[in-house]
Amino acid sequence: EVQLVESGGGLVQPGGSLRLSCAASGFTFSSYSMNWVRQAPGKGLEWVSYITGSSSTIYSADSVKGRFTISRDNARNSLYLQMNSLRDEDTAVYYCARSNNYRFDYWGQGSLVTVSS
């Protein structure tokens, strides 16, 4: 059974940093590209960042470029999102999601990040 479990969310002040983790199991992690997708409270879904299985290719949304960095450790079956220079508008539930071609076929339960002073 595919499982994705996020951790690392919490309350952070504007301008601060946070690192999210996603632990994967139930599939060959290194064979799949992975993503972070976020959802602000009461709002829709917004794709954040993508990384290939080998980490050779990374794409990110303009809204987070230069501030957020996606990475992975295939030996640990883990995906990460380093978030720096956080803003109020980054407040959201952050989901890790597995890529299957252009679609997201499995999702974690999400980790809430709250940016507030």
Added chain:
Amino acid sequence: EIVLTQSPATLSLSPGERATLSCRASQSVSSYLAWYQQKPGQAPRLLIYDASSRATGIPARFSGSGSGTDFTLTISSLEPEDFAVYYCQQRSNWLYTFGQGTKLEIK
């Protein structure tokens, strides 16, 4: 950037009725369109991909159609557990976008 516009924003129906949800793309996405269901407090779940293929474990009452710029998600006979928010999604030039969602609520 390809914009996906979903309609209606809210759809009020009763169990047993047929639901028809629309997603329109600002440019052609061929058949590379997916649909997701999200219930309160839960992660989204993939329902339909390639416009009309059901994901693993999705009941046959869910069907998708369309190509190019106009797509439809149909639920043939609503069950109580189908009342949720539905999103369409595409990828173009390595930019993923979602529609704003259609809330399917009990009438």
